[in-house]
Amino acid sequence: AQTVTQSQPEMSVQEAETVTLSCTYDTSESDYYLFWYKQPPSRQMILVIRQEAYKQQNATENRFSVNFQKAAKSFSLKISDSQLGDAAMYFCAYTQGGSEKLVFGKGTKLTVNP
Amino acid sequence: GAVVSQHPSWVICKSGTSVKIECRSLDFQATTMFWYRQFPKQSLMLMATSNEGSKATYEQGVEKDKFLINHASLTLSTLTVTSAHPEDSSFYICSAGAGLADPPYEQYFGPGTRLTVT
Numbered sequence: 001a002q003t004v005t006q007s008q009p010e011m012s013v014q015e016a017e018t019v020t021l022s023c024t025y026d027t028s029e030s031d032y033y034l035f036w037y038k039q040p041p042s043r044q045m046i047l048v049i050r051q052e053a054y055k056q057q058n059a060t061e062n063r064f065s066v067n068f069q070k071a072a073k074s075f076s077l078k079i080s081d082s083q084l085g086d087a088a089m090y091f092c093a094y095t096q097g098g099s100e101k102l103v104f105g106k107g108t109k110l111t112v113n114p
Numbered sequence: 115g116a117v118v119s120q121h122p123s124w125v126i127c128k129s130g131t132s133v134k135i136e137c138r139s140l141d142f143q144a145t146t147m148f149w150y151r152q153f154p155k156q157s158l159m160l161m162a163t164s165n166e167g168s169k170a171t172y173e174q175g176v177e178k179d180k181f182l183i184n185h186a187s188l189t190l191s192t193l194t195v196t197s198a199h200p201e202d203s204s205f206y207i208c209s210a211g212a213g214l215a216d217p218p219y220e221q222y223f224g225p226g227t228r229l230t231v232t
Contacts, residue, residue: 033219043152043205045223091157100146100211100219106157 006105013082014113021077021108023092032096034075040088087112116142118210120224135193135227137208143188144210152205198231
């Protein structure tokens with residue numbers, strides 16, 4: 001079965017500091033896509049960053065970057081210079097190539113302390 | 115970016131009645147739409163996948179006769195909760211996928227609908 005595991009139910013970080021959220025996944029496929037979504041209190045799902053499995057280079061989007069370790073099936077999210085607006089639930093997800101169906105992890109609640 | 119709307123954002127209905135939730139892709143044609151259910155402090159649970167003009171594919175354990183999904187066009191999908199009961203109270207989220215459009219296999223999420231059944 002395809003699974004996504006987020007081992008940290010909750011994390012906290014001081015404003016302006018850096019935090020890393022963990023995610024591991026299990027798939028036997030070679031072609032897939034990985035995503036991190038943010039869900040703030042408004043509950044609107046927002047795409048933070050995506051990574052194509054065939055790309056070796058780690059994706060970055062401004063203060064957000066990933067550490068993609070394909071052999072280890074690990075896909076962690078690093079948030080630099082954390083801001084109060086980063087406080088949210090973060091969901092790791094993946095989809096196989098050829099399918100748009102997303103498999104989500106259980107989420108990590110991130111608190112940013114002023 | 116692509117925009118997906120949902121209507122209504124919040125609905126209260128009485129037990130035994132039916133309620134319809136609309137999901138629209140506003141600026142692109144969605145080849146596939148997805149319906150999720152989310153309980154408080156939990157992850158999204160996929161209920162069904164729908165393609166325009168085809169019957170929806172329901173996930174295991176989801177009652178297809180209770181949660182009716184219609185995908186009438188490339189920009190509109192509806193979820194009807196029939197004979198709603200208090201246990202159907204939840205947050206329902208739709209998403210729309212643009213298939214192989216750039217970037218491929220990306221889903222765009224609606225803002226969600228909070229359903230309360232009294």
